[in-house]
Amino acid sequence: MTITINGRSCEVPGDPRVSLLDLLRDHLGLPGTKKGCNQGACGACTVLVDGERIVSCLALAVQYDGRSVTTVEGLASEAGLHPLQRAFVEHDGFQCGYCTPGQLLSAIGMAGEAARGLPSAVTADVAADGVTLTREEIAERMSGNLCRCGAYNGIVEAVAETFARNEIEAEKAA
Known part of the structure; x- marks a missing residue:
């Protein structure tokens, strides 16, 4: 059994009880994905699986055989x-940085969800083809990722700059 992690094929351990989080950190030496609560409540361990965000502490590695996982180590490129x-650096979207990997991956997954038109609890028109990423939408969609330092304003600004700048500027003008 293999999983593609950050573009590289990796063997899944024989023990079916190994979580995806523990595979990443303990077996593959990818410490960027953080173990926060280990109960799926804080979002520190968020990764992308085939472009969709999941909390890796609640996922068994064997469930992801043949799938593609992206961790924070896989975001940067040679460029x-x-x-x-x-944008996180420019907008002080982190303080201690512990939640940052999960915040980054959750935001990327969130942007994909919005682009596909998946509504949130605050989406005004659930029948619309797409979702406008307002500050309210971003805050709601990122609410599963906790930041002990309270860097939420910088996080929302960084996400808005990257994925929703036009919508945010229109919101300010209104």
């Missing part, structure tokens, strides 16, 4: 940081 990583 430099991912645009969202740069």
Whole structure:
């Protein structure tokens, strides 16, 4: 059994009880994905599986045989940081940085969900073809990722700059 992690094929351990989080951190030496609560409540362990965000502490590695996983280590390229990583730096979207990997991956997954038209609890028109990423939408969609330091304003600004700048500017003008 293999999983593709950040573009590389990796063997899944024989023990079916190994979580995806523990596979990443303990077996593959990818410490960017953080173990926060280990109960699926904080979002520190968020990764992308085939482009969709999941909390890896609640996922068994064997469930993801043949799938593609992206961790924070897989965001940057030879050309430099991912645009969202740069925006986090520019907008002080982190303080201690512990939640940052999960925040980054959750935001990327969230942007994909919005682009596909998946509504949130605050989406005004659930029948619309797409979702406008307002500050309210971003805050609601990112609410599963906790930040102990309270860097939420910087996080929302970084996400808005990367994925929703036109919508946010229209919201300010209104």
